Amino acid sequence: MLKTIGVTSVDGLFSSVPDPLVFKRPLDIPSALSEIHLKNHLRDLSRRNAHGEEWSLFLGGGCYSHYIPSSVSYLISRGEFLTAYTPYQPEVSQGTLQAIFEYQTMMAEIMGLEVANASQYDGSTGTAEAIRLAVAVTKRRKALVARSLHPEYRQVILTYLKNEGVSVEEIPFTPEGSLDRSSLKKLLDGETACVVAGYPNFFGVVEDLSDVAEAAHASGALLVTSTPEPLALGIFRSPGEIGADIAVAEGQSFGNAMSFGGPGLGVFACRKEYVRSMPGRLVGETVDAEGQRGFVLTLATREQHIRREKATSNICTNVALCALAATITLALWGKQGFKELSRMNYDRSEDLKERLAAIPGVRPAFSGTTFNEFVIRPRQKPTDVVARLIDDKILAGIPLWRWYPELAEGLLVCATEMNTDEQIDRFVAALRRLS
């Protein structure tokens, strides 16, 4: 090969690197491991984590433990899906393209809106991008964001928008845990591009936001809903049904492992009229030269590789493999399974909520309807409760003090189909012992 190239050594290929910049010592990283030792090392590291398979995990807050059917991991591990690139050459990418078209259809159906894109990084960045879309569509520069929206999503929103001249104001929550309507009325004005609310919100509270949609629309603003747990939409009204114009979700619950919080699946849906300002990739149906149905990436003129600094977003990646896992999972659950699983999660968390609330000294923080998770006020400090229950191999919940000083005694507790009856009994007994 060197002879064909016309050099005498591999070093000769690097002659364009100026000598002072040539790196001459070995990199200071650990020496190579064989596959056997590599796996031992990684297994040791993984065992230094407590995890949901051996522990009782009652944590939610935007990342949920759900059962992933065996077929999902098997199918997404197929090399033809796993090691393909973005489907820019449609003739040899129909597999990915058709699967994304099916994904877009499912997401539009679940969100109750007309179109969904091929996915965003995750729920947090998707929510920030939704505000950017609302700003582009309304040509207004103020976003009203519910304080009950996932606190890390709110942080991401601030990071994304602070240099775009968009002001972000906060809508407080009520003792029921829902959006404070009277504050909303005061804040809504002719400059407001959108109202952004969690649905369910960070406290697990599901509320009817149709009056919020009406109020927003009356002043020319859009309603953006952000759903950290879209399994709720198996039984609760879809964002489209309550009047949302843009609906974002974190789709991890659909067939993706928690994996310490990432990768996630940013579900992004909206009304059809905004599609030309929408961020992210879109797959559309067309035909080939012989008239056969096929799929392609479309409306690329919105995107960075064509529009450069005038693009609707800098986003390039979608999370195709996570979207594929969601599509496979939803195909296995099917129309009935999606509803049943949603009901099962609702039933289990309602049961846990009632039983915890029956413990003397434990009070629910909010009176609103919840899905999957809810806030309680235990008798002890939430961080102490969490620390004490570690001895019982119970991961008890998420203390809220970091984000909500006003809820310093609040603990966010979650139950899903993965929590067995026995786990729930043990959790109730352990908390009772502490009270």
Place this chain on the structure above:
Amino acid sequence: MSTGGRGFQFQEPLLFEVSREGREGFSLPSSAKPRREPPAALRRIKDPRLPELSEPDVIRHFTRLSQWNFSIDTNFYPLGSCTMKHNPRVNEEVARYTGFAHAHPYQPDETVQGCLSLMHALERYLAEISGMDAVTLQPAAGAHGELTGLLLIRAYQTAKGNPRKKILIPDSAHGTNPATSSMVGYEVVQIKTGREGRTIASLIAQEMNEDVAGLMITNPNTLGLYETEIREICAIVHSKGGLVYGDGANMNALLSKARPGDAGIDVLHFNLHKTFTTPHGGGGPGAGPVAVKKILEPYLPVPRVVQKENGFVVEHNRPQSVGRVKAFFGNFGMLVRAYTYIREMGPEGLKRVTELAVLNANYIRARLKDSYHLPFETGQMHEVVFSDKFQKENGVTTMDVAKRLMDYGFAPPTIYFPLVVFGAIMIEPTETESKETLDRFCDAMIAIAEEAKKDPDLLRKAPHQTKLRRLDEVKAARELKLRFNFEA
């Protein structure tokens, strides 16, 4: 001989077309918990029309779909700037270890020491490989890393008293560079590529002033050329108070050979899905960690993983931080894969990666330079850019060559990028291809160049062997069918 062909390619309708009422592909445990009724006003009115299928239906559907995809596992994928190298399966296996896959981001620190120690070590390795001082693993992809990097530059300049107005970007840059600059509130000043395909320091000096917050530069650039004046360029930007952003998309050309930090780069993103073998997955998930020099460390996104006497802790309180760019800790699953890769390769292995990647690119360049026009005659790093200048004489374009390659069983290279080369054909072989594979690819490219002279129409109508023929992209954009039509 061609490795293309029709093979067993089944027709497979959409999920919604094969759905039959009442079928289900999973089972739920029975529950003794009482049924609850959510308030009527909150209940869903119209069920989503999800398909109803059995498990074998679903397996067969997606297996067939997979067979319509080209992938690295199928054959050589010479996509320039995308680094389509082999994805080791050990990465996939370890990322699925229960301790990683089932870890929750809000577990107490003491119960996730494995995750935190892996992240802390990966930060150190990436800093050493790039010659930088600190790393954040939070960004989810390359473009997200760029966003983070420019936010850091903006925070730094703001702290100095003035965020400044402009970012300088060479015209050979990825489209994400200008798109990101706009998102961070900067105006883009495009710098022309010099005649030899490189950025010229004197052109930077002309545009550099106290209005410019920084420069974004890709090195090696998208023409596969090392920016020989990089030190001078960085010095010019620094002398006027600017910072230099390095687009790390092409790190595969530099491992253990030249470190961006040593050349004066202040902030750099990695694409773990390029250089560090995490799979592309048909378009993600990726991961785009960002490395910085000390001066930018206070501004890194929160939270940070910090090593203390009794273990690793997550710190949230960093008053100068640009904030959060993503919920939780970044794409942790991808971080496990990249960490595993680095531990498998070690320092010698990584050096070998770059040597072979550059050797392979130069070999392709040498074998194809008589058949395809080389716009720049200088030394190449990990990728090579040709143009369709010779083929144009017969009315054949880059697009036709790309489509014809599919008939020979290869994925097309990156085409019409970088924009500075008219009709660009951008080939990146990576280190994981053998000489035999490269030869088969070069033979195909040479045969196509001959076909372009003798039978140009064969190319214009290509591909002939794929499941579908050329697709009507204009119709797709005009009629805009973005979902299945249940009513039709």
